[in-house]
Amino acid sequence: MASHPDVTIIGSGIIGLTSAYFLAKAGVSVAVYDRGDLGREASWAGAGIIPPGNPDRAATPADKLRGLGSLRFPELSAELRDLTGIDNGYRRCGGIEFLAHEDEGVPDVWRAEGISFERLSLSAAKRLEPLGDVQGEPHLLPGCAQVRNPWHLRALIAACEKSGVRLHRDTGVEAWEFKGDRVSAVRLANGDRVTANRYLLAAGAWSESLLRPLGHSPHVHPVRGQIALLKGRSCSRVLMLGKRYIVPRGDGLTLIGSTEEPEAGFEKVTTPEGVSELLAFARKTVPVLADAVLETSWAGLRPGSPDGLPFIGSVPGWGDVFVAAGHFRAGVQLSLGTAQAITELLTGVPTYVDLDAFAVDRKPQASAKSAFRS
Ligand SMILES: Cc1cc2nc3c(=O)[nH]c(=O)nc-3n(C[C@H](O)[C@H](O)[C@H](O)COP(=O)(O)OP(=O)(O)OC[C@H]3O[C@@H](n4cnc5c(N)ncnc54)[C@H](O)[C@@H]3O)c2cc1C
Incomplete structure (x- = not known):
C-alpha cells in the first residue's frame, strides 16, 4: 500500500x-x-x-x-x-423507553418512520421486567438492539x-x-x-x-459520561429513562449509564458521587440489582456539539x-x-x-x- x-x-x-x-x-x-x-x-x-x-x-x-x-x-x-x-455482540434484545411529558411528539416520529412499538401500562411493563419505582410512560421497542x-x-x-x-x-x-x-x-x-x-x-x-x-x-467539546458495571440478576431488555439507562448484556453483566458532565472538561475519571448516583438509579428502577456486585466503573468523553x-x-x-x-x-x-x-x-x-x-x-x-x- x-x-x-x-x-x-x-x-x-x-x-x-x-x-x-x-x-x-x-x-x-x-x-x-x-x-x-x-x-x-x-x-x-x-x-x-x-x-x-x-x-x-x-x-x-x-x-x-x-x-x-x-x-x-x-x-x-x-x-x-x-x-x-x-x-461484536450485536443483538436485538428489545427495549422499553419511559417517555416523559416533554417527549410528547416522540411516538409520532416513531409511527412516521414505521418503527414497531407498543404503549404499555405500568402493570404490563412490570410483567415483562422486574421494575421498581419508575417514572414516565413505558413504550416497548422490540427493534432496540445493542453491541458490545x-x-x-x-x-x-x-x-x-x-x-x-x-x-x-x-x-x-x-x-x-x-x-x-x-x-x-x-x-x-x-x-x-x-x-x-x-x-x-x-x-x-x-x-x-x-x-x-x-x-x-x-x-x-467533551461531555463526560460515567458508567457502572454490575454483576448479578437483572432485566432482559434495555431500559431507557431520560438520560439514564440500564443495558443487560445477557451474560450476567449489566451496564448502568450515564452521567452527563460538560463541566468536567477533559477529566476522564469516575467520581464517587457519579457512581453512587448510577447505583441508586439502578436499585430504584430494577430492585433486584440491589443484590448485584459492582464489578467496575469507567468514564468516557462524548464529543459534544x-x-x-x-x-x-x-x-x-x-x-x-x-x-x-x-x-x-x-x-x-x-x-x-x-x-x-x-x-x-x-x-x-x-x-x-x-x-x-x-x-x-x-x-x-x-x-x-x-x-x-x-
Ligand atoms: C458513557 C457513554 C455512553 C455512550 N453510550 C452510547 C450509546 O449507547 N449509543 C451510542 O450510539 N453512542 C453512545 N455514546 C456516544 C459514542 O460513544 C460517541 O459519540 C462516539 O464514540 C464518538 O466516536 P468518535 O470516534 O467520534 O470519538 P472517540 O471514540 O473519542 O475517538 C476519537 C479518537 O481520536 C483520537 N485523537 C484525538 N486527538 C487526536 C490527535 N490529535 N491525533 C490523533 N488522534 C487523536 C483519540 O485518541 C480517540 O481514539 C456514549 C458515550 C459515552 C461516553
Whole structure:
C-alpha cells in the first residue's frame, strides 16, 4: 500500500475506523493515526445502544443516519464476523423507553418512520421486567438492539487491517502544514510529516483544536459520561429513562449509564458521587440489582456539539480536508450512516443524506431534538 495514501484519518474511534473500513472497501487507500491506543476513547466507553430507525421514512437527516445504522448493523456485524472471526455482540434484545411529558411528539416520529412499538401500562411493563419505582410512560421497542463496544472496535480494527488500512497507534497529529488553500501535510507528535491526498478529522472530543487552525470553531467539546458495571440478576431488555439507562448484556453483566458532565472538561475519571448516583438509579428502577456486585466503573468523553448534531462533510475553505466529529450521545448508532456519507463524499458519489444539516459552519439548530437519547 502506498506510503502517501489517498486519505489520512485522524482518530481511531468508531467514526474514524468505520469510515476507514468503508473507504477501503470502496478501493480507497487509507491510513489512520491515533495519539493513543486504537479505539480506546469514547467509543470504547459507550453503552452500545442502537435504537430502531428507518432511513427511507426518516424525517430529518439525523434520523436518516440513525435509521441506516439500525438497518445495517446486523449485516455489518455478520460481515465483520466472517472477515475477522470476532463477534461484536450485536443483538436485538428489545427495549422499553419511559417517555416523559416533554417527549410528547416522540411516538409520532416513531409511527412516521414505521418503527414497531407498543404503549404499555405500568402493570404490563412490570410483567415483562422486574421494575421498581419508575417514572414516565413505558413504550416497548422490540427493534432496540445493542453491541458490545470493545468487541465491535476489535472487529473493526481487525477488518481494517485485513482490508489494507494502515493503522498507527500512539502517533498523534499535532498540526497541519499548509500550501495556499490546501493542507500539504500533517505534523506528528514525533516530528514526522505525513502527506496524503485528503484528510479526515475524526478526533472525537479533541477535534476542536485541529479545526481552529483551519478557521473554524464549531465548539466540539467533551461531555463526560460515567458508567457502572454490575454483576448479578437483572432485566432482559434495555431500559431507557431520560438520560439514564440500564443495558443487560445477557451474560450476567449489566451496564448502568450515564452521567452527563460538560463541566468536567477533559477529566476522564469516575467520581464517587457519579457512581453512587448510577447505583441508586439502578436499585430504584430494577430492585433486584440491589443484590448485584459492582464489578467496575469507567468514564468516557462524548464529543459534544452546540445542538447535539455531528459535523460531517468538507471543511469550508479547504478542498482536501473533511470532518466527522461531534456525535455526542449517538456515535455508535450514527457510525454506519456517517461512514457511508463520508465514503460517498470522498468517492464522488451523491450522498444518500443531505449533509447541509451537519455543516461545520451551520447555525446550531435550536429545534434539533432526537427521537432517542441513548
Ligand atoms: C458513557 C457513554 C455512553 C455512550 N453510550 C452510547 C450509546 O449507547 N449509543 C451510542 O450510539 N453512542 C453512545 N455514546 C456516544 C459514542 O460513544 C460517541 O459519540 C462516539 O464514540 C464518538 O466516536 P468518535 O470516534 O467520534 O470519538 P472517540 O471514540 O473519542 O475517538 C476519537 C479518537 O481520536 C483520537 N485523537 C484525538 N486527538 C487526536 C490527535 N490529535 N491525533 C490523533 N488522534 C487523536 C483519540 O485518541 C480517540 O481514539 C456514549 C458515550 C459515552 C461516553
